[in-house]
Amino acid sequence: MDRPGAGNIVGQDCSFTNEDENETFSLRCLKLDQIRGKGINPYGGRFERTREADEIKNNYEEGQEQYVAVAGRLIARRGHGKATFADLQDLSGRIQIYLRSNEIGEESYALFGKVDLGDILGVEGSVFKTRLGEVTIAVKSFVILSKCLRTLPEKWHGLKDVELRYRQRYLDLIVNPDVKETFKKRSRIIQGIRNFLEGEEFLEVETPMMHPIPGGAAARPFITHHNALDIDLYLRIAPELYLKRLLVGGFEKVYEINRNFRNEGISTKHNPEFTMLELYQAYADYEDMMVLTERIINYAAKLVLDGPSIDCEGQEINLSPPWKRVSMTEVVKEYTGIDFNEIKSDGEAVRAAGKLGLEAEKPGTWGTVLNQVFEERVETKLIQPTFVIDYPVDISPLAKRKENEPRLTSRFELYIMGREIANAFSELNDPIDQRMRFEEQTKKRLAGDDLSHMMDEDYLKALEYGMPPAGGLGIGIDRLVMILTGLGSIRDVILFPILKPKEQGSHENKDL
DSSP: OOOBOOGGGTTOOOGGGSOTTOHHHHHHHHHHHHHHHTTBOSSOOOOOOSOOHHHHHHTOOTTOOOEEEEEEEEEEEEEETTEEEEEEEETTEEEEEEEEHHHHOHHHHHHHTTOOTTOEEEEEEEEEEOTTOOEEEEEEEEEEEEOOOSOOOSOGGGOSOTHHHHHTHHHHHHHOHHHHHHHHHHHHHHHHHHHHHHHTTOEEOOOOSEESSOOSSSOOOOEEEETTTTEEEEEOSOSHHHHHHHHHTTOOEEEEEEEEEOOOOOOSSOOSEEEEEEEEEETOOHHHHHHHHHHHHHHHHHHHOSSSEEEETTEEEEOOSSOEEEEHHHHHHHHHOOOGGGOOSHHHHHHHHHHTTOOOOTTOOHHHHHHHHHHHHTGGGOOSOEEEEOOBGGGOTTBOEETTEEEEESEEEEEETTEEEEEEEEBOOOHHHHHHHHHHHHHHHHTTOTTSOOOOHHHHHHHHTOOOOEEEEEEEHHHHHHHHHTOSOGGGSSSSOOOOOOOTTOOGGGGO
16 A cells, blocks of 8 residues: 655655744644655655546446545545544545555554545545445555645635635635536537537637737737847737738638737736637628627537526526627617717717716717717626627727718627627728728827727738638637626636735735
8 A cells, every 4th residue: 555755855844835833734744754754655656546536426336346446635534433434526526435444454544644634645445335325435545645734724715815716726626616617617618619610610720929019909918028039029919910811811711719918907807818719701791790609609508508598696697599789879879868870070979978977088089989988888787698789980990891881880799797708890801991090090009099009011911912801700718608607707717817916925824
């Protein structure tokens, strides 16, 4: 049972933690030394498992002999003199184990006495069912695979500092099965989207993460520097302009699921790095993208939900298509009473916003004011899936104009639970119009609007070779997972969200 280890390092100093005052930590360090003193390596190597916990429990048959090898973390123990019951937890779940001194030997049983909650063990034994009906492993041998030097939290949800869950996600995953299930669902959702798009003959591609010119979205980029070339580069804010270059090159259906980086604030809806699905389909338009969005999200939902509805922060969301479609001007009129279709000038738009108690943000054009009113008075009211369509040209520099209304573009955003989940449009493929749009954006940048697009001559050159008409779609994976898991913060669906650093010298573990 015992595996030889590094007996020479008995008495190894554990002071690297700066927590000598922590009695529990010190006691565990002492046990660590004692285990090593027996010639046992408490940080073992490979262990061959034959079953997972849930598989053993779900497939147990009375009278059938089963000898299994499992590994996991010890999360509970109940001692009874010469016998001990304990719970071992692996990814699939937990299973009870039973150790008796006359079965594994006095020496091994004494060693188990130096095992603490949190230790990772490998055990072998026979499966049986207790008188209370619990499937259990009668341990024949065990090995310590990793000694835990810190005490696991007992009541994770009772912590006052909720951010500690995100800072120490590894603990969150150990003690909170629901959190682990959320990230298993996230994985299924992303894999399901890939499977769906493959079935639709989309080609998955990879485009650069570092751009010489940031583009594809109105956002502040992170800046880095390439020493060899002595140039500044930008972490991408969107892959859009590179994916559309591929349409120019002859690909007709492409997509990418990857990270974007935006140097913006942190909130329940925003993280500086986030995951996006972005796809482009030649010879399609934004109407096609609406149908495709419904199909993608419903396909993903079926992988993690029992039906078309989900409870999200107390609201029942029905994902059954077709979803509501409403123009931005119509929905603003519905919730504010202001009809922007009747407003002809920028000044009128600014005054209309003033009547709602809003101070128009610069540059205060018809389109930017319409969008501001929508964001501040309407957006949060869109609970059920809603396609808000026909966005102003002023805020849509890469979208195709509507032929019957030049102030608007063929663009939509999908809202669920008051959050933007998707953004799509009929792609602007006229290089002359695109250059004019970029020039307008450049003027805004010179006037102090650092969210406006930069001039991208290489992209314009690509358009000049001819890009087919196309529909483009971006879906925020993190926000979609929030909806499909019923969670209210983006930090609940990102394993390691960006957080403000703790002050040096603070002891986070004291809250555990």
